[in-house]
Amino acid sequence: MSTPDTLGQASGGAPLAAVAVVVARDGRLPHGADEAVAEAGGAAVVVGSGAQVGAAALAGARHVWWSDTGDGLRPGALAGALSPLLEGVPMVVMPASPDGRDLAPRLAAAGGRHLVARAVRAEVVADDHPDGAPVVRATVSRLDDRVVVPVDVDGPAVVTLVPCGRSVAPATTAPLVEHLPLALPPAGPADSQNRAGGPPDTILDPQVVAILEPDLHTMDLADATRVLAGGAGLVPGADDRHAAAAFDLLVQVAAALGGSAGATRVATDAGWIGYERQIGTTGVTIDPDLYIAFGVSGAAQHVGGFGAPSHIVSVNTDASSPMTAMADLGLVTDARELLAELARRLGVVVPAAASGGGPPPADHRTEAARG
Numbered sequence: 001m002s003t004p005d006t007l008g009q010a011s012g013g014a015p016l017a018a019v020a021v022v023v024a025r026d027g028r029l030p031h032g033a034d035e036a037v038a039e040a041g042g043a044a045v046v047v048g049s050g051a052q053v054g055a056a057a058l059a060g061a062r063h064v065w066w067s068d069t070g071d072g073l074r075p076g077a078l079a080g081a082l083s084p085l086l087e088g089v090p091m092v093v094m095p096a097s098p099d100g101r102d103l104a105p106r107l108a109a110a111g112g113r114h115l116v117a118r119a120v121r122a123e124v125v126a127d128d129h130p131d132g133a134p135v136v137r138a139t140v141s142r143l144d145d146r147v148v149v150p151v152d153v154d155g156p157a158v159v160t161l162v163p164c165g166r167s168v169a170p171a172t173t174a175p176l177v178e179h180l181p182l183a184l185p186p187a188g189p190a191d192s193q194n195r196a197g198g199p200p201d202t203i204l205d206p207q208v209v210a211i212l213e214p215d216l217h218t219m220d221l222a223d224a225t226r227v228l229a230g231g232a233g234l235v236p237g238a239d240d241r242h243a244a245a246a247f248d249l250l251v252q253v254a255a256a257l258g259g260s261a262g263a264t265r266v267a268t269d270a271g272w273i274g275y276e277r278q279i280g281t282t283g284v285t286i287d288p289d290l291y292i293a294f295g296v297s298g299a300a301q302h303v304g305g306f307g308a309p310s311h312i313v314s315v316n317t318d319a320s321s322p323m324t325a326m327a328d329l330g331l332v333t334d335a336r337e338l339l340a341e342l343a344r345r346l347g348v349v350v351p352a353a354a355s356g357g358g359p360p361p362a363d364h365r366t367e368a369a370r371g
């Protein structure tokens with residue numbers, strides 16, 4: 001199959017107002033991929049490793065092209081290969097994932113497009129410009145999501161879209177999925193790419209030396225597939241020092257389980273864990289496969305940010321808490337005790353401060369009273 005000149009041509013000549021570009025890693029789509037495709041009206045190009053698997057997993061897509069461009073993202077080479085295909089498409093939408101943020105500016109530079117970063121919504125409006133040229137109208141999020149600002153740009157743009165936990169309805173008909181052969185120049189060190197004959201202004205890529213797995217202790221919560229979240233019930237009655245130690249233990253246990261730690265606003269406001277770990281409507285939106293809540297009540301502002309995890313476990317002393325009601329498995333017990341026991345079984349050292357500083361759990365109080 002030969003590469004079409006443009007995606008407009010590949011789609012049977014119908015002009016495309018918008019296309020989503022999504023980078024897959026080993027077939028896994030980044031957080032916010034479905035939202036980006038929905039914002040683009042259902043047309044998408046999936047690149048990266050395992051692109052075919054990723055293309056098949058997109059919800060709400062109408063027409064998907066995929067090209068497996070192998071391990072290790074080469075954003076410059078990819079931008080050069082994709083840009084001509086996107087000619088005539090006013091708006092290119094990308095999830096504001098790490099790979100999306102890497103590729104978007106290069107794609108904008110390669111195609112002479114505007115770059116609109118961190119939008120929460122975007123659309124193409126045809127009539128607003130005096131020449132009738134398309135205008136890309138976006139709302140961008142700024143100051144740590146505390147303000148949203150309307151932005152209009154005349155002419156084609158690349159827009160990175162912040163995942164907001166919008167629900168995307170699955171397509172009612174199966175999408176048209178097509179292979180898109182993309183010719184990337186051979187990988188190599190930047191200076192040899194230059195010698196290989198690219199014009200002087202060729203966008204050069206760094207040489208991929210190794211691909212490292214993310215550090216689970218610090219990785220972006222939005223990308224975690226397993227999240228252990230702590231709420232006020234993880235540390236009832238504890239002072240700040242002991243509470244912070246318990247949340248630090250949560251981070252270690254989460255990492256031992258191949259996951260990342262999150263928290264409720266009560267915990268981040270108290271300073272027991274960083275704000276970047278807050279899940280919810282005024283925090284991060286996540287989309288894990290597994291979510292384990294330790295002492296989390298399940299307030300609407302919290303669960304509004306956690307997508308649709310395949311498995312939810314709630315550890316809570318209140319069997320009727322909303323979190324336990326929505327969980328697949330509810331464990332009615334003291335959260336900090338269970339966390340410490342889990343830590344011991346996983347070989348994670350439990351510092352004394354992580355289990356002290358508050359009233360003993362109810363069962364122990366009963367024991368002590370009997371004694």
Ligand SMILES: Cc1cc2nc3c(=O)[nH]c(=O)nc-3n(C[C@H](O)[C@H](O)[C@H](O)COP(=O)(O)OP(=O)(O)OC[C@H]3O[C@@H](n4cnc5c(N)ncnc54)[C@H](O)[C@@H]3O)c2cc1C
Nearest residue numbers: 231232233264265280281282295297301302316317318335
């Ligand atoms: C405008 C606005 C925006 C907000 N945005 C967010 C947001 O983005 N994210 C967010 O999380 N919140 C947000 N909130 C706050 C939210 O409304 C809740 O107050 C918060 O999520 C509750 O946190 P929590 O579950 O840790 O605490 P609590 O509601 O106090 O719940 C504690 C839970 O722990 C249980 N518990 C008690 N003791 C134990 C024990 N020993 N072992 C086990 N379980 C125990 C209790 O039964 C209870 O269910 C927002 C609020 C407002 C007004």
